[in-house]
Amino acid sequence: MDAMMPDKTMMDMNKMPAKMDMSKMHMDMSNMPEMMVDLNASKEELMRQIMEYDFASFDLHLYLNSHPYDERALYLFNNCVEMSKKLREAYEPIYGPLTASASGPHTPFRWIVGPWPWEPEANV
Amino acid sequence: MWIYEKRLQYPVKIKKPDARMAKYILSQYGGPDGEMAASLRYLSQRFAMPTDMAKGVLNDIGTEEMAHLEIVGSIVYQLTKDMTPKELEASDYGAFFVDHAKAIYAANAAGVPFSAAYFQSKGDPIADLTEDLAAEQKARATYDNILKMADDPDVIDPIKFLREREVVHFQRFGETLRQVEDKMREKPVFVKKPY
Numbered sequence: 199m200d201a202m203m204p205d206k207t208m209m210d211m212n213k214m215p216a217k218m219d220m221s222k223m224h225m226d227m228s229n230m231p232e233m234m235v236d237l238n239a240s241k242e243e244l245m246r247q248i249m250e251y252d253f254a255s256f257d258l259h260l261y262l263n264s265h266p267y268d269e270r271a272l273y274l275f276n277n278c279v280e281m282s283k284k285l286r287e288a289y290e291p292i293y294g295p296l297t298a299s300a301s302g303p304h305t306p307f308r309w310i311v312g313p314w315p316w317e318p319e320a321n322v
Numbered sequence: 323m324w325i326y327e328k329r330l331q332y333p334v335k336i337k338k339p340d341a342r343m344a345k346y347i348l349s350q351y352g353g354p355d356g357e358m359a360a361s362l363r364y365l366s367q368r369f370a371m372p373t374d375m376a377k378g379v380l381n382d383i384g385t386e387e388m389a390h391l392e393i394v395g396s397i398v399y400q401l402t403k404d405m406t407p408k409e410l411e412a413s414d415y416g417a418f419f420v421d422h423a424k425a426i427y428a429a430n431a432a433g434v435p436f437s438a439a440y441f442q443s444k445g446d447p448i449a450d451l452t453e454d455l456a457a458e459q460k461a462r463a464t465y466d467n468i469l470k471m472a473d474d475p476d477v478i479d480p481i482k483f484l485r486e487r488e489v490v491h492f493q494r495f496g497e498t499l500r501q502v503e504d505k506m507r508e509k510p511v512f513v514k515k516p517y
Contacts, residue, residue, distance in 0.1 A: 298382070310378035315323070316369050 225269040233277050237288040242322040244289045251282040331389040332483040336400040336476045341413035343477060344401035345431055346468055351394045352428025352436035355460040361387035363441035367450045373505060379498045383491050390484055395426045397480060451499040455492060462488035
């Protein structure tokens with residue numbers, strides 16, 4: 199339990215911990231994976247983190263569909279979603295939108311600017 | 323990659339069952355000019371497109387077609403869900419019922435299963451975009467045929483929305499074709515061969 203509480207050394211700007219308000223939780227919090235993000239990382243590293251947290255949250259999503267009362271999985275799911283949101287907020291203004299709605303106010307419409315995901319330049 | 327949004331792009335709320343109409347509308351699910359063919363056509367063709375505009379237009383219209391596929395499936399589902407097997411049989415839905423009950427299956431109005439042969443992915447942007455223009459008109463014509471037979475406003479309303487989207491897509495494909503042609507005219511050869 200203690201190992202899962204936010205460590206003060208994690209509280210700097212670069213490495214933000216997952217929200218960990220566990221006061222109302224009574225599930226088994228042992229061996230909970232540590233979640234943090236590096237928001238000052240390179241483009242490739244930011245994308246790698248987005249893919250990691252999005253894949254984790256989607257895998258948890260599938261699991262939760264058939265285990266809708268699993269508090270532990272739901273807690274992890276919500277944290278992954280939160281991590282991904284932070285990472286997108288860091289990535290999109292600099293490197294371009296991941297969804298059209300994040301295109302921003304300037305023309306030309308940034309959404310259609312390549313490379314597109316199926317092109318090698320978009321994959322590292 | 324894709325994420326799913328838990329809503330229809332346009333609402334479907336049908337009160338009156340009508341299996342005969344459902345069978346006709348099912349053709350826009352898995353028929354030759356239906357939404358499944360449209361979506362798979364654009365999402366397959368986008369890989370070989372030469373401009374960012376063409377890639378984006380095919381990607382996004384192909385995505386919208388998936389939302390239309392869902393609307394068509396919802397219409398067919400709501401039109402048949404409260405009918406008994408005997409009622410379905412009396413509405414000419416018996417042959418479909420024996421194989422699929424009240425499920426949604428990708429077939430045309432005559433029950434012929436969906437086929438990828440309904441569309442091309444030629445690797446030639448002029449050929450592909452010209453096919454896409456025709457596809458939108460064929461889908462629009464199919465919705466017109468459905469509207470000629472439909473009399474329930476609950477059915478007519480979402481079908482009219484889908485018909486209107488075909489017209490909008492036709493416009494966007496026309497603009498995209500023009501941009502691709504202009505770009506190719508800048509080069510000595512009309513069509514750039516990939517080999």
